[in-house]
Amino acid sequence: SQQGEEDPQALSIQEGENATMNCSYKTSINNLQWYRQNSGRGLVHLILIRSNEREKHSGRLRVTLDTSKKSSSLLITASRAADTASYFCATEGVGNTDKLIFGTGTRLQVFP
Amino acid sequence: EAQVTQNPRYLITVTGKKLTVTCSQNMNHEYMSWYRQDPGLGLRQIYYSMNVEVTDKGDVPEGYKVSRKEKRNFPLILESPSPNQTSLYFCASSFSSEGAAGELFFGEGSRLTVL
Numbered sequence: 001s002q003q004g005e006e007d008p009q010a011l012s013i014q015e016g017e018n019a020t021m022n023c024s025y026k027t028s029i030n031n032l033q034w035y036r037q038n039s040g041r042g043l044v045h046l047i048l049i050r051s052n053e054r055e056k057h058s059g060r061l062r063v064t065l066d067t068s069k070k071s072s073s074l075l076i077t078a079s080r081a082a083d084t085a086s087y088f089c090a091t092e093g094v095g096n097t098d099k100l101i102f103g104t105g106t107r108l109q110v111f112p
Numbered sequence: 113e114a115q116v117t118q119n120p121r122y123l124i125t126v127t128g129k130k131l132t133v134t135c136s137q138n139m140n141h142e143y144m145s146w147y148r149q150d151p152g153l154g155l156r157q158i159y160y161s162m163n164v165e166v167t168d169k170g171d172v173p174e175g176y177k178v179s180r181k182e183k184r185n186f187p188l189i190l191e192s193p194s195p196n197q198t199s200l201y202f203c204a205s206s207f208s209s210e211g212a213a214g215e216l217f218f219g220e221g222s223r224l225t226v227l
Contacts, residue, residue: 033216040200041220041221042116042220043202043216098162099170101157102154104153
């Protein structure tokens, strides 16, 4: 059962530009998390936003959450070539803390 | 260093030959989980464990077994592997005693090919 759907599936930008990725989900959530995956490697946690929060920042990352639209966005500002990776949203559903349900991810390519 | 360690990282095997993928974490996490990652399907949960001797099925448990005899270890067992189990497997753990409520820490992955 897939909860999160990321959009776009792939994104190519130049260094210094901002990258925005969107995530939509289907059911009520306790929290939404964003993870990063370098090619073929393990996922790394970036940021967690709770259902009662609307915006959160961490360094060059800005995450927003709109529970009325069941959507979230991840903004990476002033992107670098090292930001090239796949980015996944993951949701913990209300009453379902046994798992995070991951989307299919956005592949971000940042060109030097 | 806090980490989740999986072994082997790469494995090619043949149909029906039992294999075990080990997973160990050194963070004293109560929650552990196995995911498989396939192109176009994202990550899907296979099994999870809330604590020692407590395991439960995820979304795609068929063909897999797990055990949790110690807090740090959570091996994934394929009793009779089939080609549709060819995939990239990830073990993950979390500090939260309420399950996956917090940050998941992932291993580096185990790429399995079943011929």
